[in-house]
Amino acid sequence: MFNSKSKSSFDAAPGNASTMIGAGTTITGDMESNGDIRIDGTLKGNLKGKAKIIIGADGVVEGDIEGMQADIMGHVTGTIKVQELLFLHGKTQVNGDIYAGKLQVEPTAVFNGNCHMGANIVELKKEVASAINQ
Secondary structure, three states, rough: OOOOOOHHHHOOHHOOOOEEEEEOOOOEOOOOOOOOEOOOOOEEEEEEEEEEEEEEEOOOOEEEEEEEEEEOOOOOOOEEEEEEEEEEEOOOOOOEOOOOEEEEEEOEEEEOEEEHHHHHHHHHHHHHHHEEEE
């Protein structure tokens, strides 16, 4: 994957590169990604992505998440702002407000906070786009 001369799905297009934060890794500080990002470790800070954000079953985010789409399977403490589909899988635990175009929640997921969908998301799209482009 790293320093490899052969092409993989991770190097298909430079603008669509994927990033993975592995289990056992803790990052303190804000992160931004132009491509897909998956977190199986711990992020203590805010996360902004222009593509899909995945928080794995062992993933922990202590901060706000902003992006186009998100699949959450781990723990999030903070506000989640997703322009398109936010999917809360399995044993997800979210403590914070959600702003999403569409929301899908499995019965075993736990969500504590306020949820804003539909017409309110139009203003969110403008805010997220301007924040990502800065």
